[in-house]
Structure formats: structure tokens, C-alpha cells
Amino acid sequence: MFCMIKSRKIRFWLLFSIFLIGIQVGSLSAQMEDVYLSKKLDSIVNLKHIDTQSINLLWKTALKYQAINAQKTKRYLHIAENLAENAHYELGLIEIYDRLGNICYDSDEYDSAVYFNLKCLKLREKKHDNAGISKSLGNLGILYVTLKDSAKAIYYLQKALEIATKHNNIIEQGEDCINLGNFYLKYQKVGIARDLFVKALSIFKTGDNKEDMATAYENIGITYYNEGYYKKTLSYFLLAAKIYEAEKNELMLANLYDNIGAVYTNVNMDSAYYYLNKALRIANKTGAATSRMLIYHNLSDYYDSTGDVKNAYKAFRIYKTIEDSIFSVDKSKAIAELQTKYDTEKDHEKIATLTGEQKFSKLLRNSLIVIILLIFIIILVLINRYRHQQSAMKTISAEKSRSDELLLNILPSETAEELKKYGKTTAHGYEEISVLFADIKGFTNISEQMSATDLVADLDMYFGSFDLIMEQYGLEKIKTIGDAYLAAGGLPNPDKGTPKEVISAALEMQRYVKEMKNEKSEQNLPFFELRIGIHTGPVVAGVVGIKKFAYDIWGDTVNTAARIQQNSETGKVNISATTYEKIKDYFDCTPRGYIEAKNKGLLEMYFVDGVKEDS
Numbered sequence: 001m002f003c004m005i006k007s008r009k010i011r012f013w014l015l016f017s018i019f020l021i022g023i024q025v026g027s028l029s030a031q032m033e034d035v036y037l038s039k040k041l042d043s044i045v046n047l048k049h050i051d052t053q054s055i056n057l058l059w060k061t062a063l064k065y066q067a068i069n070a071q072k073t074k075r076y077l078h079i080a081e082n083l084a085e086n087a088h089y090e091l092g093l094i095e096i097y098d099r100l101g102n103i104c105y106d107s108d109e110y111d112s113a114v115y116f117n118l119k120c121l122k123l124r125e126k127k128h129d130n131a132g133i134s135k136s137l138g139n140l141g142i143l144y145v146t147l148k149d150s151a152k153a154i155y156y157l158q159k160a161l162e163i164a165t166k167h168n169n170i171i172e173q174g175e176d177c178i179n180l181g182n183f184y185l186k187y188q189k190v191g192i193a194r195d196l197f198v199k200a201l202s203i204f205k206t207g208d209n210k211e212d213m214a215t216a217y218e219n220i221g222i223t224y225y226n227e228g229y230y231k232k233t234l235s236y237f238l239l240a241a242k243i244y245e246a247e248k249n250e251l252m253l254a255n256l257y258d259n260i261g262a263v264y265t266n267v268n269m270d271s272a273y274y275y276l277n278k279a280l281r282i283a284n285k286t287g288a289a290t291s292r293m294l295i296y297h298n299l300s301d302y303y304d305s306t307g308d309v310k311n312a313y314k315a316f317r318i319y320k321t322i323e324d325s326i327f328s329v330d331k332s333k334a335i336a337e338l339q340t341k342y343d344t345e346k347d348h349e350k351i352a353t354l355t356g357e358q359k360f361s362k363l364l365r366n367s368l369i370v371i372i373l374l375i376f377i378i379i380l381v382l383i384n385r386y387r388h389q390q391s392a393m394k395t396i397s398a399e400k401s402r403s404d405e406l407l408l409n410i411l412p413s414e415t416a417e418e419l420k421k422y423g424k425t426t427a428h429g430y431e432e433i434s435v436l437f438a439d440i441k442g443f444t445n446i447s448e449q450m451s452a453t454d455l456v457a458d459l460d461m462y463f464g465s466f467d468l469i470m471e472q473y474g475l476e477k478i479k480t481i482g483d484a485y486l487a488a489g490g491l492p493n494p495d496k497g498t499p500k501e502v503i504s505a506a507l508e509m510q511r512y513v514k515e516m517k518n519e520k521s522e523q524n525l526p527f528f529e530l531r532i533g534i535h536t537g538p539v540v541a542g543v544v545g546i547k548k549f550a551y552d553i554w555g556d557t558v559n560t561a562a563r564i565q566q567n568s569e570t571g572k573v574n575i576s577a578t579t580y581e582k583i584k585d586y587f588d589c590t591p592r593g594y595i596e597a598k599n600k601g602l603l604e605m606y607f608v609d610g611v612k613e614d615s
Helices: 008-045 052-063 070-086 090-106 110-126 130-146 150-166 170-186 190-207 210-226 230-247 250-264 269-286 289-306 309-327 330-352 357-410 413-422 443-448 452-473 499-522 556-566 577-583
Strands: 428-440 476-481 484-489 530-544 550-554 573-576 587-597 601-611
Touching: 052 070, 052 090, 070 090, 090 110, 090 130, 110 130, 130 150, 130 170, 150 170, 170 190, 170 210, 190 210, 210 230, 210 250, 230 250, 250 269, 250 289, 269 289, 289 309, 428 443, 428 499, 428 556, 452 476, 452 484, 452 499, 476 550, 484 499, 499 530, 499 573, 499 577, 499 601, 530 556, 530 577, 556 573, 556 587, 556 601, 573 577, 577 587, 577 601
Parallel strands: 530 573
Antiparallel strands: 428 484, 428 530, 476 484, 530 550, 573 601, 587 601
16 A cells, blocks of 8 residues: 655655665766776786786776766776787787777867878788778778768778678678768768668668667668658668667767757758757767757757857857867877876886896897897708708609609519518419410510610510500510510409400500501511410419519419410410400400410410400
8 A cells, every 4th residue: 555645845855855765876886886896907017916807807807887988988998008008919909999999089089090000900900800800991981971071981991892792791781881871871861872772771670770770760761851851760770769669779869869950940840849859968968079069050050040140059069169179189189098008008117027127128129139140040950951851752752652662663562561561471362364475476576686785675565555555454474485475354453364364465465466566577677576475274373572672473274384385476465265254255366276275285275356346
């Protein structure tokens, strides 16, 4: 049950007392917050060891001071700046420069704002921070719009949007569209400006960025105001106001109420006066000089429209006074910067708490020079050692590659790997190997017609070509014995060098020898003719010897292949019945019947005529 207060006088004094208590409590609360933040900041500054975490804590805590005391905020940000510079903490410096640029802009210290934004931009470019680069460029563009430097403004604003679009930085795209739209609006290109504001609004809606949406609504409204569509202007302004009120953004509300008041000057004078005064109350509270300047300008227009010349003149004088204080403060800014620098250096000296700083610095410098020289010498020694090691490694690698190549020229790859891994190899038996023997008919007589050099050169040419044919068909060259050439298919990998591939290789060898015969006959030079014999069966293969070891094959199959070759004819490929059974579906063959072979008795043999047409 509530107690009703009947006396109006009692009610008045009660409410008035509550009001006074509220003021005192609010003032006390602000003072307590001021004391609390000051103590917290000083405790950070006085830490014996300042690291990146304490620097971050310092500038973040300093920002909480902004609503209470902007000058103190800047002072502590400058301390954080010096600490970050000494620690070479570039990520911290980016954040600090960005905040100092914003605070200087809000305080109408435009030259300092340009300085800090340029420093921030330089570091962001060094870090390749594309979103940050776009943000800094946009900030500089806004500054130059305010400073009425259109050439620099359009350069920075367009570059900001270009980078944000290229790297798909959505939020930065929206903000850059707003900034660029404001530039075009300033120069009466309303259509271009509105398109940019609408684009920004759609971007902000995607990300649900409330305050950015409000900014877009406000700017779209301004474009309609410039065209005289006051109702449409107010509809967009009120959408923006609803968001700013919900977010309790007093700085933006002051500007927006000022704009609403200016619009109502053309529609409803009572509403105009209400919103202009509401804007002025908020601006006086926040201390935003630029906002107050614009509000007094609109108030001057309002009083002029109502015929109140006295108040119109008074408002205009205040407007001009604020404008002059903002845009004509070069000397006072220089003094303020010197004072800030002096205060910062004093605080930094307090943090360092170093005695005999000059002597210590000299000793430190000399020590550092000696250390740097020693490090330089050590680095040179290490580099030289590294180069020698790399050179040695390259030489070893080259020699290893050369030895591997030589080994592969002597042994099959699988056998070579086994030898490298275990230092020895094991002989292996194979059930079905096709052995190819080839020799040059009448080699002794031919050799008597040629010099030793020419003979060896010709043999090298022929056998080199045979080697390539073996490689082409997956056969393994075993060895050469004088004018004889021995190869086999099916080892060490049974899947390579099938009987069909061995026959194909033999026919290719005969084609090559025939071509060379035709060439040498035309030149009246001695030529070679080849006999080839092939037999398929089991063999044993392995490496023999300790020095000059060689890969070889043994067994009756090898001896039989040699006898098949001895009973061949020049230009022919002679095969055993065993081999014939395995290739008869692929090649046309001529049966030779049973032929007496030395130490082997009668052997059934076939000449291979060529590849079957339907195979």
C-alpha cells in the first residue's frame, strides 16, 4: 500500500531535496570514478616492469577517462605511446595512434589528428593490415573534408573504398561509402551521395550494425533535405534518432537533433525551437565545440526566420566565436603540444626511475657496440661454416648421385637398392625368363678391315642403341661378351619384359642393324649383321664377385638360348618351341623343325617373321 502525500508544499520540498541529493550523489560518483581511474592509471605507470600487457591496460584504462576528463585521457595515451615506442610494440602503437587521432578530431585539434592518423597508417601498411589501412585512409579523408582540402579528401576517401572493396572488408566498405558520400554532398552532387549512402545502409543491415545504420539513415535524409523533400528528410532522421536514443549516443544525438531542428525551420517553427534547444543542451553537456558551432548557426537562422533580430545576431556571434576558436588556433595548439610533450616526458622519467642516466646510457651504448661486433663476428663465422657445410653436402650429394647412376648401369634397380641397404645381395630363382642372345656374324673378318678405334666406336654405337631398345621394352641388359649381347626379360620384376616384349625388342634390334647396313653400304664401309636367339625358361640371377662385381644369370635356359642363337641366320630372330608357345598369338612364325644343337641334341626352332596383322 502506497502512502499518499497531500500537501503540495511538502511534495515540492521533498522532490527538491531528492533532486539536490541526486546532484550530490552524481557529483560524488564522478569524483570517486575520477579518483579510482587516476589511482589505477598511476599504479600501471609505476610498475617496475612494463610489458605489452601493461601498455595495453594503460591505454584501455585511459579511454575510460574520456567521458570524465579528455585531457587526462590524452596525457595517459601519450605515456602509453612513449612506452610502446621504447618497447617497439607496433601493434600497441597502432591502437594508441588511432585513439589519439580520434580524440584530437573530437577536440577539434585537426593538425594533431592528421599527424596521428598518418603515423597509424604507416604502421598498418607495414603490417599489411588491409582493414586498418582502409580505416586510416577514411579517417584522413574525413579530416581533409573538415579542413576544406578537397583534393586530399577525395584522394584518401576513394583509396579507402578501393582497398576495402578489393579485400572484401564489409564494414569498412560501408563506412567508406558514408565518408565518400559526405564529400560529394558537400559539393552538391546529391545523386551520387545518396547512392553511396543507400549502398552503405544495405551493407550495415547485413551486419546488423545499429549505429552505422543510423548514420546512413541520417545521411540519406540530408540528401532529401538538399532537394527540398522535408517530410522524407524527417522520416529518415527520426529512424536515425530512434537508434541513437536506444544506444544512448549523445554526441550523435546532438548533431541529429540540430539537423531535425533545421528541417523543422521550414515546416514547423515550434518543433524547430524544441529540437534546436534539445541539441544545444546535449552539446553543452558533452562539450563538443563543432556541434555547438553548427547548432548556434541553425539557431541564428531560426531567430532570423521568426523576426527576432536581436537573438539571431547573438546566436551568430557565438557561432563565429566558436568557429574562430576551432580554425585559428595554430599558436595555442603549438603551446598545448609542447606542454603535453613536457608532461609526458616528466611522467616517463618517473616510470624509468633511473639514476645517473647519462653515464649509464654511455656505458650501455659502448657495451652494445662491443656485443654487436661480437655477434657480427660470430654470425660471419657461422655463415662461413654453413657455406662450407652446404658445399660439402652438395659435393657428397653429387658423388652419391654419380655412384648411384654407375650402380644402376651395372645392376637392376631392385638389386642396387638391396646392395646399398644390406651391403650384399641374395641370388634369386625365376621360373619364366626369356633370355635373348645376339652376336655379330663374321665379326673377326670385319674387325680386320677396320682400325681398333673405329671398331670400338662402331660397337659402342650398336650396343648403345641396343641398350635404349632394352630400356624401351622393359628388358634387363645382362652383359656384352666381345661381339655378343646378352639380355633377359622378366627379372628382377616378373611383370616387366614378357616374352612378347622380348620378341618385339629383338625385331627392333634387327630393324636398326638393317638400317645401318644400308647406310654403310652406300658409303662402301664395313657393316655388321646380327643373329638373335631366344629361349624361355627358369634361371638363377644374382651378383658375383667382391671387386668389379657384376649381375649375371645362370642355368640351362641360358645355354639353350646360346645354342638357339648359334643356329639362327643373319637378320633373323630364332626362337625355341617353348618361347613360340607363349608368343604365337601375337607374331607370324615359320617353323624350322628339329635342328641339332651342340651338346643339346635336337631342338625345335622357329623364325619370327613379324607381328600378326590382327594382334
